[in-house]
Amino acid sequence: MKRARGARLPQGLLLVSAAIAVLVGLPVVITVVQAFQGGALAAKAAITASATPTLFLHTVELAALVTPACGALGLGTAWVVERTSVPGRRVWPLLLVAPLVVPLFVTSYAWATLSSSLTGFWGAAGIVTFSYYPIVFLLVAASLRVIDPALEETARSLGLGPWRTFGRVVLPQLRPALLGGMLLVLLDTLVEFDAFVALKFQTLSVNVYSQYQLGFSPAGAAALSLFSTLTCVVVLFGEYRLRRGVNYTRISHGARRGVVRYRLGRAMPLALAALGLLVTVSLGIPLGLLVHWFAQGTRTAGAPAGADGVWPATLTTVLLGAASAVVAVLLALPVAILAVRRSGWLATAIERSVYLSFALPDLVAAIALAYGATHVVHFLYGTVVLLVLAEAMLFVPFAVVALRGTIGLIEPSLEDSGRALGLGPLRTLCRVTVPLARPGLAAAGVLVFAFVLGDLSTAQVLLPPGLNTLGTQFWADSGTVAFAAAAPYAAVLIVLALLATYVLMSRFGRVRGLSER
Amino acid sequence: MAELRCEQIFASYGHGDVLSGIDLVVPEGTLTAILGASGSGKTTLLRVIMGFIAQQHGTVMVGETLVARAGGAHFPPEKRSIGYVAQEGALYPHLSVAENVSFGLPRRERKTSARASEVLNLVGLGSRYAARRPHELSGGEQRRVALARALAPRPPLVVLDEPFSGLDAALRVETRAAVLHALHAQGTTAVLVTHDQAEALSIGHEVGLLMEGRLIQTAAPTVLYRTPASLDVARFVGEAVVLPGRADAGVVSCPLGELPLINRDIQGLVQTMVRPEQIQIRRPFAGESTHLARRAGVTARVGTLTFYGPDSVVQLELDGLPAPINARVLGYDVPEPGEHVELTVGGEVMAYLTAAKGSLTGHRVGLPQTHRLPR
Numbered sequence: 016m017k018r019a020r021g022a023r024l025p026q027g028l029l030l031v032s033a034a035i036a037v038l039v040g041l042p043v044v045i046t047v048v049q050a051f052q053g054g055a056l057a058a059k060a061a062i063t064a065s066a067t068p069t070l071f072l073h074t075v076e077l078a079a080l081v082t083p084a085c086g087a088l089g090l091g092t093a094w095v096v097e098r099t100s101v102p103g104r105r106v107w108p109l110l111l112v113a114p115l116v117v118p119l120f121v122t123s124y125a126w127a128t129l130s131s132s133l134t135g136f137w138g139a140a141g142i143v144t145f146s147y148y149p150i151v152f153l154l155v156a157a158s159l160r161v162i163d164p165a166l167e168e169t170a171r172s173l174g175l176g177p178w179r180t181f182g183r184v185v186l187p188q189l190r191p192a193l194l195g196g197m198l199l200v201l202l203d204t205l206v207e208f209d210a211f212v213a214l215k216f217q218t219l220s221v222n223v224y225s226q227y228q229l230g231f232s233p234a235g236a237a238a239l240s241l242f243s244t245l246t247c248v249v250v251l252f253g254e255y256r257l258r259r260g261v262n263y264t265r266i267s268h269g270a271r272r273g274v275v276r277y278r279l280g281r282a283m284p285l286a287l288a289a290l291g292l293l294v295t296v297s298l299g300i301p302l303g304l305l306v307h308w309f310a311q312g313t314r315t316a317g318a319p320a321g322a323d324g325v326w327p328a329t330l331t332t333v334l335l336g337a338a339s340a341v342v343a344v345l346l347a348l349p350v351a352i353l354a355v356r357r358s359g360w361l362a363t364a365i366e367r368s369v370y371l372s373f374a375l376p377d378l379v380a381a382i383a384l385a386y387g388a389t390h391v392v393h394f395l396y397g398t399v400v401l402l403v404l405a406e407a408m409l410f411v412p413f414a415v416v417a418l419r420g421t422i423g424l425i426e427p428s429l430e431d432s433g434r435a436l437g438l439g440p441l442r443t444l445c446r447v448t449v450p451l452a453r454p455g456l457a458a459a460g461v462l463v464f465a466f467v468l469g470d471l472s473t474a475q476v477l478l479p480p481g482l483n484t485l486g487t488q489f490w491a492d493s494g495t496v497a498f499a500a501a502a503p504y505a506a507v508l509i510v511l512a513l514l515a516t517y518v519l520m521s522r523f524g525r526v527r528g529l530s531e532r
Numbered sequence: 533m534a535e536l537r538c539e540q541i542f543a544s545y546g547h548g549d550v551l552s553g554i555d556l557v558v559p560e561g562t563l564t565a566i567l568g569a570s571g572s573g574k575t576t577l578l579r580v581i582m583g584f585i586a587q588q589h590g591t592v593m594v595g596e597t598l599v600a601r602a603g604g605a606h607f608p609p610e611k612r613s614i615g616y617v618a619q620e621g622a623l624y625p626h627l628s629v630a631e632n633v634s635f636g637l638p639r640r641e642r643k644t645s646a647r648a649s650e651v652l653n654l655v656g657l658g659s660r661y662a663a664r665r666p667h668e669l670s671g672g673e674q675r676r677v678a679l680a681r682a683l684a685p686r687p688p689l690v691v692l693d694e695p696f697s698g699l700d701a702a703l704r705v706e707t708r709a710a711v712l713h714a715l716h717a718q719g720t721t722a723v724l725v726t727h728d729q730a731e732a733l734s735i736g737h738e739v740g741l742l743m744e745g746r747l748i749q750t751a752a753p754t755v756l757y758r759t760p761a762s763l764d765v766a767r768f769v770g771e772a773v774v775l776p777g778r779a780d781a782g783v784v785s786c787p788l789g790e791l792p793l794i795n796r797d798i799q800g801l802v803q804t805m806v807r808p809e810q811i812q813i814r815r816p817f818a819g820e821s822t823h824l825a826r827r828a829g830v831t832a833r834v835g836t837l838t839f840y841g842p843d844s845v846v847q848l849e850l851d852g853l854p855a856p857i858n859a860r861v862l863g864y865d866v867p868e869p870g871e872h873v874e875l876t877v878g879g880e881v882m883a884y885l886t887a888a889k890g891s892l893t894g895h896r897v898g899l900p901q902t903h904r905l906p907r
Contacts, residue, residue, distance in 0.1 A: 163622055165618035165619065165620075165622035166622050166624060168582070168584055168609065168616060168618060168622075169618055169622050169678075169681070170635070171582075171583075171584075171608065171609035172609050172610070172612075172614060172615060172636075172682070172691075173610070173615075173616075173635055173636025173681070173682075173685060174610045174611075174613070174636050174685060175610055175636070176608070176610050177608075184624060187624075188625075188626065190626075
């Protein structure tokens with residue numbers, strides 16, 4: 016039933032969300048200022064440099080290949096896991112999502128080590144595809160779980176076979192999740208850097224990074240990254256046009272029963288082989304590299320060198336990840352509630368603007384924040400607070416997406432009852448919405464935590480002197496080809512990431528007390 | 533326009549049978565309501581008929597076509613030509629009403645909306661609804677569109693799962709009338725599943741009572757209500773006053789007096805089943821003393837009273853009965869609580885042999901021949 020939405024929500028939520036959107040957009044503003052501070056000429060010089068069109072083309076080609084590939088892989092795997100009788104339905108989601116949280120620079124080194132032929136375009140496309148398809152998988156699988164099975168059953172009763180039912184009923188229902196996932200993949204690919212650290216493949220962000228390393232003017236780097244800002248805005252607008260009228264209202268709750276899964280029959284070995292191959296490529300390669308390094312390490316020296324640095328780096332990384340996760344979830348919660356409970360251009364604009372986090376390569380955003388801090392809030396510069404804030408702002412779109420799925424499942428009437436029982440909006444949030452959404456909050460937090468583990472650029476710029484994360488240590492050691500020394504850091508990172516996956520998969524897109532299956 | 537015939541259907545989800553030996557025949561062009569409490573297996577039966585699940589034993593035939601035989605042929609749902617109206621309608625939120633209705637038609641017919649507006653008219657919704665989206669419809673309209681969608685490809689048989697649940701009383705009556713009209717106009721055979729006794733009795737040509745996975749009794753509504761196969765059935769299809777008694781020669785003597793029996797062959801100690809509306813109350817005339825009234829026949833003291841408007845339920849306390857009994861009397865003349873009244877019983881009553889507690893079979897003796905008995 017259509018609900019009149021809008022009037023019931025307090026203006027406070029709108030204001031808080033708007034403030035968060037502005038905060039996330041802040042690095043973009045600072046970058047624009049930076050770009051033109053060196054004078055229009057310097058900016059022009061950076062933009063019109065001979066390599067720029069090629070780099071831009073590289074970036075766009077990569078995104079054009081990776082986005083549909085992730086869409087297809089995510090959709091296919093989600094359908095097989097959620098809708099067929101494939102064995103191991105509890106294990107596959109874990110294995111399929113794990114590649115997302117394995118740090119991309121580890122994967123990058125793994126691919127580069129595997130074969131030198133993988134250091135070009137195809138390697139880049141492969142790494143990004145096999146690391147990002149889980150985003151689509153997560154969203155589509157969560158969406159598949161809440162589609163009323165009666166929609167499909169009715170289609171079958173009207174004479175449609177399984178394939179046509181999928182095309183005419185299931186796919187349209189999955190469109191918001193599929194498009195949303197592909198949008199995240201697309202935006203992330205446009206500014207991806209970590210994945211290409213070990214490759215010879217040049218994109219805009221890689222170039223921005225080398226400009227920064229070579230001590231080139233920050234204005235030039237900023238000017239270059241305006242390309243990605245522009246692309247991001249265009250993509251966001253395009254996606255908005257594409258999904259207009261797509262947010263389907265769920266009109267019936269139907270019977271809450273499990274879906275009937277398709278029997279795979281003779282296709283079973285094929286499905287298992289496909290899933291196995293996918294997991295081998297996406298998870299097996301980085302894990303294989305790790306084993307290889309350890310083997311190398313024990314052959315050359317007794318114990319891997321520099322292992323004593325592991326413990327402090329682990330502590331720093333975990334604390335940093337946890338703090339960033341909490342901040343990101345706090346930032347994401349008002350925006351997600353606004354997006355689910357309120358329609359209209361303002362709510363949409365605010366929700367979309369957190370995606371501006373993808374408008375800049377991570378490195379440029381970090382530099383912008385450092386620049387802003389030195390000029391305006393000097394006491395923040397060089398502190399962990401700034402780093403935590405930067406990480407949280409970087410990954411807040413993922414937290415919003417994770418929360419939106421869960422909050423969308425909470426009946427508005429539950430919140431209405433809270434209000435009717437005399438609770439104010441804020442207390443309703445604390446006593447009704449948040450407790451119900453706890454799995455989603457945990458999922459969002461864990462997702463951010465895992466991304467912070469795998470982050471390299473931001474930590475490199477903003478990490479206070481004397482501190483090291485697992486990522487920066489790995490980077491330092493692998494940069495000097497001390498692979499055996501780097502291995503323990505990568506191992507801890509991957510173990511933490513796999514633990515995070517387990518927590519994530521038991522909570523993503525769920526509501527407390529609303530059991531499925 | 534085809535007969536539905538289910539024979540010896542057994543189905544389970546791995547832990548005990550949900551359906552145990554269902555025999556059901558729905559004659560061509562009629563509507564059978566399957567009545568059962570939640571958990572009785574009615575949705576499972578419906579899903580077996582549709583082909584969403586496979587039965588472990590038994591066959592399903594639609595007209596001359598064998599659509600499912602356990603261990604043999606199993607037509608997928610899309611090959612059975614059975615229309616399906618899901619609970620709450622299950623309209624496609626991404627499609628308009630017209631697109632929903634024409635969903636199951638061949639591509640060529642989907643383009644020309646002639647059939648869509650024809651069936652929309654049939655269910656009492658004009659073509660002005662065609663462009664609307666499902667969320668813009670009321671609950672009752674959604675159900676009608678769902679039926680229109682099921683009827684559009686002209687299936688010989690339609691299956692409806694709790695089609696009126698969640699609708700308020702007035703909307704229920706209106707929607708029910710529209711659904712019955714549409715089914716009748718198409719001459720479609722229909723099976724409707726419900727947990728609502730009044731709905732089943734008022735809508736079905738026949739009503740099948742499903743309990744714990746067994747079709748206990750399938751009969752015309754009046755037969756089911758007046759001559760239920762057991763006390764359990766009697767209590768499920770309506771309110772029942774059950775009194776101990778002794779049956780002999782077609783008459784039962786019980787605390788309500790000597791009452792004529794429907795099942796005249798029954799003999800011995802019995803439980804007498806009287807419907808509350810059969811108990812008629814006579815209030816003493818003004819000046820007639822309670823003493824006199826008591827002498828006249830069966831008397832009782834009026835306990836609490838629940839007034840519904842057209843009628844009322846009166847609780848009556850009888851001497852020698854441990855618990856009060858209920859009578860349903862017309863609303864224009866209700867007694868006062870505490871008043872002493874004289875009771876008579878209209879019509880004939882049913883009796884069931886008193887048997888060991890919990891045994892269904894004990895009640896079944898002496899049934900009229902019109903009942904189909906379970907296995």
